[in-house]
Amino acid sequence: MKAETRKLRVVIAKGRIFQNIAQLLHDVGIDLRASERDYRPVVNNLDIEIKLMKPQNIPKLVELGSHDIGFTGKDWVVETASDVHEVMDFGFDPVRIVAAIPDYLDLEKLRQQRIVVASEYERIATSYLQQHGYNYVLLKTFGATEVFPPDDADMIIDNTSTGRTLQEHKLQIIDTVLESSTRFIANHAAMQDPWKVEQIHQMEILFQSTLAARGRVMLEMNVPKEHFDETVKLLPCMRSPTISPLYGEAGYAVKVAVKKSEVLYLIPKLKKLGVTDILEYELRKVII
Numbered sequence: 001m002k003a004e005t006r007k008l009r010v011v012i013a014k015g016r017i018f019q020n021i022a023q024l025l026h027d028v029g030i031d032l033r034a035s036e037r038d039y040r041p042v043v044n045n046l047d048i049e050i051k052l053m054k055p056q057n058i059p060k061l062v063e064l065g066s067h068d069i070g071f072t073g074k075d076w077v078v079e080t081a082s083d084v085h086e087v088m089d090f091g092f093d094p095v096r097i098v099a100a101i102p103d104y105l106d107l108e109k110l111r112q113q114r115i116v117v118a119s120e121y122e123r124i125a126t127s128y129l130q131q132h133g134y135n136y137v138l139l140k141t142f143g144a145t146e147v148f149p150p151d152d153a154d155m156i157i158d159n160t161s162t163g164r165t166l167q168e169h170k171l172q173i174i175d176t177v178l179e180s181s182t183r184f185i186a187n188h189a190a191m192q193d194p195w196k197v198e199q200i201h202q203m204e205i206l207f208q209s210t211l212a213a214r215g216r217v218m219l220e221m222n223v224p225k226e227h228f229d230e231t232v233k234l235l236p237c238m239r240s241p242t243i244s245p246l247y248g249e250a251g252y253a254v255k256v257a258v259k260k261s262e263v264l265y266l267i268p269k270l271k272k273l274g275v276t277d278i279l280e281y282e283l284r285k286v287i288i
Ligand SMILES: Nc1ncnc2c1ncn2[C@@H]1O[C@H](COP(=O)(O)OP(=O)(O)OP(=O)(O)O)[C@@H](O)[C@H]1O
Pocket: 014, 015, 016, 017, 054, 055, 072, 073, 074, 075, 076, 093, 094, 095, 143, 159, 160, 161, 162, 180
């Protein structure tokens, strides 16, 4: 196949984690045009073709090689025991897979008896229950797992994000089984193909720089001469700040990229040191 006709085959999770993936792709210049039920969106990039699939199916499809790369939850990589290369953890849409029981039940008593455990995650649940020596029967669920206890199950192994669903169903967490978030995964053979690996690395750099930029803002300010050293010490910049002298030796113009979370505490301190004309603006990419 000629290099110029090659395409990287990408599979993306539809459903709840799609939004954040689509936004990240948009931020690196890849736009998808798809309607709600469209599984093959049109892409503005000639080097890739994209298909949307259920998150549960993506890891195996990437392992099998019908797609070179995929974006899905770590939980389904583990649950399907897929042999794929993890390129990146995007860190978004984090969930915990937890074991939970009705809040009035005593765990020690439960451990003395044969229990019914409901879970969508058969493999993850089996491995957890065996490792902890439970006497159990596993009931595979197809959603709405939290509704099973107390009459249809004694324990559930399910994902939780805010914890609201567990609370509403009067369930207490007894253990965290796995932590999951959205991952960028690749097929092993694709990682051996020079053209594909180049595409994958380029994407990785763009994703990393975009995610790094999301956590930072640029601050510009005028610093009076007499407080210059104190001000520079205060600034938590990435490397060293950019400094230019102001006209008439009035002080310095300083420019730094700082963490968004630090701005709130930093600005009052800067004002106290007589810093003026502070500008804060968003960054698109940070490449170190
Ligand atoms: N708050 C959340 N609740 C459930 N899953 C979440 C949450 N946040 C992220 N995820 C992740 O999303 C993926 C499942 O997505 P989603 O629930 O859209 O799939 P689905 O089961 O096909 O959808 P549906 O529940 O509508 O059938 C998993 O990887 C899961 O870990």
